[in-house]
Amino acid sequence: MRIIARSTLVKFWEKHPETMASLEHWLSVAKAADWGSPNAVVETFSKAKALNDERVRFEVAGGNYRLIVAFDFSRKVAFIKFIGTHADYDRIDALTVSLY
Numbered sequence: 811m812r813i814i815a816r817s818t819l820v821k822f823w824e825k826h827p828e829t830m831a832s833l834e835h836w837l838s839v840a841k842a843a844d845w846g847s848p849n850a851v852v853e854t855f856s857k858a859k860a861l862n863d864e865r866v867r868f869e870v871a872g873g874n875y876r877l878i879v880a881f882d883f884s885r886k887v888a889f890i891k892f893i894g895t896h897a898d899y900d901r902i903d904a905l906t907v908s909l910y
Contacts, residue, residue, distance in 0.1 A: 811840050811881070811888045818890045819877075832870045833893075836877065846883050861904050865891070878904055 816837060823830040836855075845851050848860030857869045861878070868877040876899035878892040892899070892907045 811843050811845065811886050813837060813840055814887060814889045819893065822893045826871075826875070829871045829875055832872075832875075833877075836868060836870070840879075840888055844886070845881065848881070851881070865905060867899075867904060878907060 819833045819837065823833050839854060843851075843854060845854070848863065848866050851866045852858050852860055855866075855868060857873075859867045861867055864882070865878060865880050868879065869875075870877050870893070873896065875893065875895055877890070878899075880889045880891050881887070882889070892902060892904070892909050894902075
C-alpha cells in the first residue's frame with residue numbers, strides 16, 4: 811500500500827514519542843500489505859475495527875491513541891484521516907473526519 815501522508819505520522823510521534831514504535835510498526839506492515847478489503851486489514855491487525863467499506867480504526871500505543879485510515883483498495887492507497895488521543899477520537903465522527 812502507498813501511504814498518504816507518512817509525514818503526518820512522523821510529526822505525531824515526534825510530539826508523542828510513546829506512539830513511535832506502534833506507528834512505525836503500522837507503517838512497515840501497511841507498506842508491505844496487499845489488502846483488498848477492510849476485513850483483510852482486520853485479519854492483519856486484530857484490534858483494528860472496520861468502520862465501513864473504506865475506513866478502518868487502529869489502536870495505537872496500547873489503545874491510548876487512535877488512527878483512522880481511509881483505503882482505496884483498488885488503487886492500493888491508504889489515506890491518514892485522523893490520529894489523536896482516545897479522548898480526541900471520542901469527539902470526532904470517525905466516518906467523516908479528514909484532518910490531514
